[in-house]
Amino acid sequence: MAGKRNLASGVRRATFTAVALATCLIAATGAGAAFASETSVRSAPAETKPKLASVVDQAVAAGVPGSIVRVDTGKGKPLTISRQALWSVNDHKLAADDRFRMASNTKTVTATLVLQMVAERRLGLDESVEKWLPGVIPNGENLTLRMLLNHTSGLFDYAWDPQSLAVMTGQSDVYPAPLELIAVATSHPVHFAPGEGYSYSNTGYIALGLILEKVSGRSLPSLIQQRIVKPLGLKDTYMPANTSTEKQDSQLAHGYEPDAAHLAPLIEHLGVEVPEGFGFVGPARGKRVDVTAINPNWNWAAGSMVSTAKDWATFDRALLSGRLLPQAQLNQMRTTVDDGSGTSRYGLGLEEVHSSCGTVWGHEGSLPGYRSYNYTDKVGKRTVSVLNTTHFGLQADPKAGAAEAALVDAAICTMLGKPIPARSSG
Template identity: 55%
Template sequence: MRHRDSRPRLVAGLSLATALTVVAPTIPAAADVAPTPASLLTSLARQEIEAGAPGVIVRVDPGRGKPLRIAEQASWTRNDHHLTADSQFRMGSNVKTMVATLILQLVAERRLKLDDPVATWLPAIENGRAITVRMLLDHTSGLADYLLTPDALKTLTGQDERTWTPSQLLTLGLQQPALFAPGKEHAYSNTNYIALGMILEKVTKRSVADLIQQRIARPLGLRHTYLSADAGSRDGDRLAHGYEPDAARLAEMNLPEVAAGLSFTGPQRVGHVDVVGLDPAITWAAGAVVSTPRDWGRFLSALMSGKLLPPAQLAQMRVTVKDPSDASARYGLGLQRHTNSCGTVWGHTGGIPGYSSQNYTDSTGRRTVTVVTTTLFGLRDEKLAVADRKLIDAAICVMLGKPVPAK
């Protein structure tokens, strides 16, 4: 699943008291002394908790010195877990960058071509002669998003505990009308990455989970990164708990999904549901990755510095198309180019029940930034969305070494 512009989507708030785990210096007492980047981001993270976020993690590596690490959580979440800057999170659609990296590695090995018709590998796709691997990667295939179907949403939110195979997920997407003719537009669809996962397994005869471990995680020393849907029950005490608004709060938020029966199952908390127990398997190669901010920063740094792909394939990855849903972003091959007032960064966003994240690096891979919030639909609250956006924008500016614009 994908994370958002200012509105979290699946296409993938209460106490003012907070707990700080790892912080840099406190905010200067003198009013005329400019706050340090650490104190500024700490203040913005606390404001996001005050706006209703259950928990927030910020990690900024400016490319020199120690990374800045901040962890804040609402007091009502403390009995469930202790949030730290090293906690694991469900990173949702960020896994698409890994899947795209694996595909491009096979392209470099001449085992696959970006312009191969999808029908070469997946005959079940009716229009598969007109859709290419490249179109799956940059979401220009026209395939509808299976996760927006009622059956998928029921499983995603825990209302239905059925287990779906990748083939069944692909079929669920193919049963929906095509969004447009292949190659004509861009529309983000998780179905594309289910198809890519299946292609990876057909070409290599290995599972996507194994490929992530063998080709990315182990070579880079990512000890806390894995595909949860295939790796068994490895989610343990390090996994941060995620929360979504309970039925009453969802009704107050007047979300269109509520009219379609959206609600979450799990232990009830203060106006929330603890959704850490939900099975992410239905998102598979489109969103079931677990990682930490440190691990993900190392991955993005290795990718953009050329350690995972030859120059030709990395250049292809950075060829972008316009994203009509977000004026600040363009989409490449499993990689987003995001621009804010301080500059342009590369990475991806992720959203899955209980977790939303944004992970970016500069064009060289020398600097990285991660912001994770332990809710997804909670960010549909306008006040919380504004606080989240301010924190993300400021963290990007700090990463790039630019002054944070006054707002």
């Protein structure tokens, strides 16, 4: 299921073993690479400035349409870099402070709200789903909130249903509501009995969003505003209204995906049955499509939040330093299960990721046109964000995927104050 999850679930496990593949990129990233750049490297260690910028350059030259990198070592001002392919500049000039669709990073916010309610004794991690959503999920009496949070529920991921794939690509204008997503998911068999395995599922987080609204009496966007955005002073972070229409944010980075012809080999490789010509809807950009106008807000509590690298660093720092949760709930959040990747483990809406330079905590997310990695150290002192303006393009092109893996690893190493591996810096 790993390949299928990469395609449709809105999240991809960090695969740092793929960094070794980046060595094949060096010859392809020399003089002549066409991209626009913006770099602010004010207080990072001098030796890391050109090295990390070089790795970002390599990623764009290898096929990543655009990349924003922000590294805060906890000392002085952060290092920020943005790069984009020249062909994309007329759509939108990418900047380090652009807003970005954070996709499954949203799960960390949803989980934080659940754990705040647990701390207030309004919810219990081992309470049944049936208690809060009676009759909504089959076998809900044997499913707990904890299982939804750490993906051990066994629930089918709605994103894998053909109806969801059609909405995801813009081929369908049918806009599913949260209860409809759950109905789609529960029309499929479960992967395993509750608590008997691990399978990443957006479905569980849709259920958690409904539970949060029920227990609080507020809409999820307003709950996020009240408990996360306002207390932390986040200026560019919001959950869009869960509607079929959306006024496009002028400060939103543009996202791109392969056109139908170049997407087809990836779909075929993963064994997904789709109609002929299946692809993303949007303005053509050579072999790519600008997918920015595709509305992803139906992913709601599982993956619809918009933010910036700076704002998300503020959130991660507050979370892991204990500002948003009591220690008991933070410890629960960092209690992990094996996710089968070999490079990470999953807690309660929080990933424990093992890079070549050390362990970090956070999440990653993927939507059409958007791939984001946001991490911090265990105490919330250092932060790093890598935001790339494609997801499926990295799956379809091994060179671009390897270059991205090298970039994420290099950025984490920079955050941790360790040398960038030679294979990443070229």
